[in-house]
Amino acid sequence: MLFKSLLVVGTASASCLHGLYRRSEGEVEIPHFGYEDTFGPLNWAALAPENEACKAGKNQSPINIDSTVSLATEKPILDIPQQAVEFENLNTTIEVVVNGTTTFGGNQFSLAQFHIHTPSEHRINREYFPLEVHMVHKGVGHLPNKANTPTADPTQIVVLALMFEMCTQSSDPLIASIAPHLDAITEPGSRTPIETGIDFSGVLAVIESSNIFQYTGSLTTPPCSEGVTFLAVETPLKINVPDYNAIKKIVKYNSRLSQNTLGNDNIIAVAAASGGATAPNNETVVEEATPVEGAPVAGSTVVISEISGSPVAEPMVGLVQRGMRFRS
CATH class of the missing domain: 3.10.200.10 (Alpha carbonic anhydrase)
Incomplete structure (x- = not known):
């Protein structure tokens, strides 16, 4: 091993730390990380x-x-x-x-x-x-x-x-x-x-x-x-x-x-x-959805009985707004 312990910053192999501490005279150590x-x-x-x-x-x-x-x-x-x-x-x-x-x-x-x-x-x-x-x-x-x-x-x-x-x-x-x-x-x-x-x-x-x-x-x-x-x-x-x-x-x-x-x-x-993109002013970015055949249109009401596949305690009634996306 090129170094068996790092005095302050842990024990992981790191290119930036390579050579700072104890080194061996044997083979070059290959760090346990990469870029892909x-x-x-x-x-x-x-x-x-x-x-x-x-x-x-x-x-x-x-x-x-x-x-x-x-x-x-x-x-x-x-x-x-x-x-x-x-x-x-x-x-x-x-x-x-x-x-x-x-x-x-x-x-x-x-x-x-x-x-x-x-x-x-x-x-x-x-x-x-x-x-x-x-x-x-x-x-x-x-x-x-x-x-x-x-x-x-x-x-x-x-x-x-x-x-x-x-x-x-x-x-x-x-x-x-x-x-x-x-x-x-x-x-x-x-x-x-x-x-x-x-x-x-x-x-x-x-x-x-x-x-x-x-x-x-x-x-x-x-x-x-x-x-x-x-x-x-x-x-x-x-x-x-x-x-x-x-x-x-x-x-x-x-x-x-x-x-x-x-x-x-x-x-x-x-x-x-965030779970998604945010604009520089921290406003949520809403992507325009391509209309799906049979999907509710803006101005209509829908009954929401589950969110992301999980049932809600009590069904809710919502108004469909422009830009809302529905998936089957």
């Missing part, structure tokens, strides 16, 4: 008890980032030494296991890995992007105070989200670093070393020049635990067509649907409770 059928996002909560937040959490990610989301008051400072890395295929994503340190908000965070989503999970002003990279960190402690006593805080998770758009030139160095090694991880569970490491120069440059949005949301994979700090970089990086096609051929589709506005009821709970 009953393994998809609409049913994640049913796959394991610890996934309850996937259908009940009120601060879920990803979201549409708009004017209601604040800009970060400071830029994260990344320190990623040159190193050999592991490139892995988890079936739900492809990821690079890499070590580094990021300083943000008076805290230091340890970079554990970055992984890829196609298409992007976040949208910026409703615009989606072909690809999104998540650089996942966990807290390692506060910066030394006057007493020089850093306080460990491994429960904090920070995700730096990078958007990518298509181009006809060379891909950003981060993508160019992994592209030659894609053929080695086409099968789920496979891994390969990248001895030359990853070139983060384009990432560092865009962080320095771009606006960065900050909000508190959740993991975008099970167990969908909340309290995750997202730092979403507004300016997209570049990926060319050949590299994009090679990546999506392996990753396929692995994007969670956009969640409700932060603080509001979980979008899955809203859909389950």
